[in-house]
Amino acid sequence: MRFAPLVLTLALLVFAADAALARGPLDALDASDATASLTPEALAKLRDRLAQDVGRPPDEIRASATPGLLEAQWGGLFAYVTADGRYVVYGDMVDLSNGNELTEARRRSDRLAAINRLGVENMIEYTPTPPAPSRYVVTVFTDIDCGYCRQLHRDIDDYNARGIAIRYVFYPRTGPDTESFKKAVAVWCSSNHKLAFTRAAAGAPLIGNPQCANPIQREYELGLSFGIRGTPLLVLPNGAAVSGYLPPDVLLTRLNQMQAASGSKN
Structure with a gap:
């Protein structure tokens, strides 16, 4: 698979794909107008060419914001390709005229939708005590055996006191059939999710039925689709992803900045 761990910025650079991707034009397409409708045959050929290069076909191919280029997407990974399948660039697109991160904006939208x-x-939610309002809601992908996740939960009252509601989604980093995964299942299968989570985050043993219908596998797979490499991962109300622990005041500052930036664009 040709995706590098570093994200490339696409501004004015387009480079040729390898020979597997550049074996000739798609006759049914005009490469100068990549936003034109693709015939089913042309779309199939383009998907096949990208699959040869990446190792699997893209989840979706659509028009991009740039004339002459289509956007191909594999989960959180993106490429921009000419409609004839000859040229491709893997990475992110940025509008240099205004600094808008076009690819990241789609990622954020996809995260919120998912x-x-x-x-x-299917989450465990800690909210400010009424009548205090929840000014912000942050989704946190967490692992019970993660040290910084435990630190975040030790501060849960401080987040809530600042008007920040925390919604936990499980992402046991070690994967299915491991102790961390089983602990997540045990928390979910307890009669009181919040109490069980707090006990588990403090390192206390869990007592109760370790098996029940639960969303842990689904949540783990969602984390994989987001490309999570460590926990905690915080998803802010605008869909931005922040990796790592943020103290309550730092997170509140970040959220206020997010809100101010959003207001300035309206």
Whole structure:
């Protein structure tokens, strides 16, 4: 697979793909107008060429914001390709006229949509005590055996006191059939999710039924699709992903900046 761990910025650079991707034009397409509708045959050929280069076909191919280029997406990974399949660049697109991160904006939208599909009923939520309002809601991918995740939870009252609601989604980094995964299942299968989570985060043993219908595998796979490499991972209300622990005041500052930036664009 040709995706590098570093994200490339696409501004004015387009480079040729390897020979597997550049074996000739797609006759059904005009490369000068990549936003034109693709025939099913042309789309299939383009998907096949990208699959040869990456190792699997893209999840979606669509028009991009740049004339002459299509956007191909594999989860959180993106490429921009000419409609004839001859040239491709892997990475992110930025509008240099205004600094807008076009690819990252789509990632953020995708994250929020996926979290909404998961549903709050499949999360463990800690909210400010009424009548204090929740000014912000932050989704946290967490691992019970992660030290910084435990630190974040020790501060849960301080987050709530600042108007920040925390919704936990499980991402046991060691994967299925491991102790961390089993602990997550045990928390979910307890009669009181919040109490069990707090006990587990403090290192206390969990007592109760370790098996029940639960969303842990689904949440773990969601984390994989987000490309999570460590926990905690915080997803902010605008879809931005922040890796690592942020103290309550630092997170509040970040959220206020996010809100101010959003207001300045309206």
